[in-house]
Amino acid sequence: INRSGNQIREDFLRFFEGKGHRRVHSSSLVPANDPTLLFTNAGMNQFKDVFLGAEKRDYSRATTSQKCVRAGGKHNDLENVGFTRRHHTFFEMLGNFSFGDYFKKDAIAYAWELLTSPDWFGIDTKKMYVTIFEGDAKVPRDAEAYQFWLDVGVPKERIFEMGAKDNFWAMGDTGPCGPCSEIYYDLGQAAGEDPSVDKLFGEDDARYVEIWNLVFMQFDRSSDGVLTPLPKPSIDTGMGLERIACVLQGVLSNFETDLFTPLIKRAEELTRHKVEADHEIDERSRASLRIIADHSRAATFLISDGVLPANEGRGYVLRKIMRRGIRHGRLLGQEKPFMHEMVYAVRDEMAAAYPELKETADRVAKVVLAEEQQFARTLELGLRQMTEETLRSGAAAFHLYETFGMPLDFMVDAARDAGVAFDMEGFEQARAEEQTRARASWKGGSQKTAAPVYRELPKTEFEGYSALRVDGARV
Ligand code: ATP
Ligand code: MG
Ligand code: MG
Ligand code: MG
Numbered sequence: 001i002n003r004s005g006n007q008i009r010e011d012f013l014r015f016f017e018g019k020g021h022r023r024v025h026s027s028s029l030v031p032a033n034d035p036t037l038l039f040t041n042a043g044m045n046q047f048k049d050v051f052l053g054a055e056k057r058d059y060s061r062a063t064t065s066q067k068c069v070r071a072g073g074k075h076n077d078l079e080n081v082g083f084t085r086r087h088h089t090f091f092e093m094l095g096n097f098s099f100g101d102y103f104k105k106d107a108i109a110y111a112w113e114l115l116t117s118p119d120w121f122g123i124d125t126k127k128m129y130v131t132i133f134e135g136d137a138k139v140p141r142d143a144e145a146y147q148f149w150l151d152v153g154v155p156k157e158r159i160f161e162m163g164a165k166d167n168f169w170a171m172g173d174t175g176p177c178g179p180c181s182e183i184y185y186d187l188g189q190a191a192g193e194d195p196s197v198d199k200l201f202g203e204d205d206a207r208y209v210e211i212w213n214l215v216f217m218q219f220d221r222s223s224d225g226v227l228t229p230l231p232k233p234s235i236d237t238g239m240g241l242e243r244i245a246c247v248l249q250g251v252l253s254n255f256e257t258d259l260f261t262p263l264i265k266r267a268e269e270l271t272r273h274k275v276e277a278d279h280e281i282d283e284r285s286r287a288s289l290r291i292i293a294d295h296s297r298a299a300t301f302l303i304s305d306g307v308l309p310a311n312e313g314r315g316y317v318l319r320k321i322m323r324r325g326i327r328h329g330r331l332l333g334q335e336k337p338f339m340h341e342m343v344y345a346v347r348d349e350m351a352a353a354y355p356e357l358k359e360t361a362d363r364v365a366k367v368v369l370a371e372e373q374q375f376a377r378t379l380e381l382g383l384r385q386m387t388e389e390t391l392r393s394g395a396a397a398f399h400l401y402e403t404f405g406m407p408l409d410f411m412v413d414a415a416r417d418a419g420v421a422f423d424m425e426g427f428e429q430a431r432a433e434e435q436t437r438a439r440a441s442w443k444g445g446s447q448k449t450a451a452p453v454y455r456e457l458p459k460t461e462f463e464g465y466s467a468l469r470v471d472g473a474r475v
Contacts, residue, residue, distance in 0.1 A: 005245045005259035006352060009065050011121075012094045012239070015114050016063035021096055026066045026354070029090075029305040030314065036172050038314060039069040039302070043095030044171060044215070044236040050099050051176040051217050053231035060101040065241065065353065066093045067301055072317045074172050078324075082291035085246070085253035086209050089321060090298035092241040092353075100232025105148050107214050107235045111183065112152040115212075121248060127186045129208060130154055133168055133179035134161035138227055142167075145181045145216070169215040169236075176230065178218040184208045185247050211247060212239035255290045259349070263293035266345040271334040288328035295325035296342035297350075299368060304360040309371050320409055322371050327410065330379075331417070337372035340365040382406035391415040394426020401427075402434065 003011070013023050027046035031037040037045065043066035049055035071078040071089040080087035096110065114120045115128070130149050135141030141161070149159050162182075170177035187207050217234040219227040242254035249257050255264065267289045302318045309319040325339050343365040347357040382404030390396040391411055400406040408427070415422035 003245075003248050005241060005257055008245050008248060009092065009094065009241055009353060012114070012241075012244075013063050013065060015120060016061075016096045016110070019061070019096075019110060021061040021063040022059040024062045024064050026064060026092075029067050029069050029302055030307060036174060038073040038317065039071070040066065041068055041070050041073065041075045042066070042171055042236075043068075043093045043238050044097065044176065044217075047097055047099070047236075048171070048175060051230060051234050051236070052220055057099065060099045062097045062099075064093075064095050064097075066095060067305075067354070068093045069298055069302065071298065071321060074170070078321070081294050082287040082328075085255070086240070086243055088242060088254065088294050088297070090294065090301055093238045094241055094244070095236065095238050097237070098235035100234055103233050103235060104144055104214075104216055105151075107216070107237065108145065108148040108181065109152055111212060111214055111237065112154075115183070121244070123185070123247065125153070127188070128154075129158045129160060129184040129186065131160045131162045131167055131182045131184070133181075134163055136164055136168075139168065139179055139219075142179045142181070142216070145179070149181070169213060170221060174221050174223050176217050176219070176234075176236070177221050177227070178216045178233075180213050180215040182210050182214070183212040185211050187252055209243060209246070211243045213237060255293070260290075260293055262349055263296065263342070263345055264289050266342060267292040267296070270338040270341050271329050271332040273332040273334070285332060288331050291328045292325050292339070292342065295321045295328075296339060297346050299325065299339070300343050300346040300357070300361075300364055301354075303364040303367050304357060308367060319371065320407075322368065323375055323407065323410060324413065326372055326375055327413065335376075337369055337376070339372055340369035343368055378404065378406070386411065386414065388418055388420050391418065391420050391422055394423035394428070395430045397423065398427050398430035398434070401431075 017023055024046075027040060029040050031040050031045055034045070034048065040046070043064050044051065046064075046066070047062065050057055067090070069090050070076060070087075077087040078089055081089050096107075098107065115123050116125050132145045132149070133139065133142040146159060146161075150156065166182065167180050168177065169180045185208070187209060215236040215238075217236050218230055220230055221227055240254075242257060242259055245257040245259055246252070246254045251257060254260065271289075271292070273285060273289070299318065299322050302314075302321075307314050307318045309315050309322065311319070322339060325342075329335075329338050343361055347361040351357040382400055383406075385400055385404065386406065390400060391414060397406075397408075397411050400411065401408055412422050412424075
């Protein structure tokens, strides 16, 4: 490794300090005063009001390395993790921001300089592609960005025009937004050895990986979809540290960078699972180790920032992440609590950049251990009953859910792993019937007896699964 993940983070921040940016510390994963947001999902979140003109700072340029979690809400990557090379639930977003100061021209020039200058990242320009917004009914094609990319020397064959899905960025359904330009890196033919990789932009395991998004913040979107121009056009960029590390360390996956290999090794020790040397034989176990490493980071940082496992809201997403990690430990044969030990591995790797972990690690580990113990009790009862037949029948699955508190997402996940189609329709039907029965028996105030712990799951929990795609790369 010629440049460690820690070094890359530092280089990025130093580069932008050199361009007059104030280095600002990451904000918490729990957004301050923003009920529209589940977790901090981008570097710009902490500056939302500055973009909107509602808040003033004593600087007009900032640079950050921001803790982000994308496991719910508008940006949800939970189902991808472990099965793509480039998605995490928790990741660090490196960003530079202009609050009504510079705009497209400088943002593009800075990004290109950092990536290609031999004094900085020195990436071969022949391996990069950029995209611009092609325009739609509300916002015109981004001809300016196109020209500025040509100006820094990107040949026109390497500039692609894309639609709103990829090239119009919004932090949520409302709030600051604008057209964007993205920079892609070609992982090359080596990545092509895996046939699932040789796909077009935007696919899960694309040979071309998106590394950096430059957002030209121009509008505030209201809940009825109307775009109001911001007081001043601004810049918001985001580059995943894990992805740029993948590029600079010359590996094919974020999970092969030094940001992850120590965690994967530790997960391997704790689950006492030795991955087979043969890629084909044990891809499933490798995915489990990646998931444990990833989810340990997310759980550690979320709890450290004050989230606690619960049956709704943020706490529920945390619980789901932890249980998914625990379940993959079980797939590797580890039925005893182990995730709480991962907390210390995460601290050891990350405390240099996020010193708060030194203070919080013991408390975090306790919370994780308690969740592992509680979940083990639930599973002990429910798992014995969970078979492929149960998963195929919504009514049987509902019985498990109702009687043992077996979480729905757990069964859906298990069905996917077993290659069985989960009967969501039957499950919903059984649930509706139960609700009708329950309502009838509530007359006179006689509540049913104690509800299983996981009964009150929020409806939003189902979102990800209905959108699930069948993808050869998943195991
Ligand atoms: P993708 O299309 O790969 O899902 P995105 O377009 O959703 O990424 P942006 O919202 O543009 O991502 O975020 C800016 C940058 O943050 C991305 O260019 C990428 O480098 C990084 N990033 C986004 N999501 C993740 C994730 N789940 N894990 C790791 N890095 C991510
Ligand atoms: Mg995405
Ligand atoms: Mg994208
Ligand atoms: Mg993007």
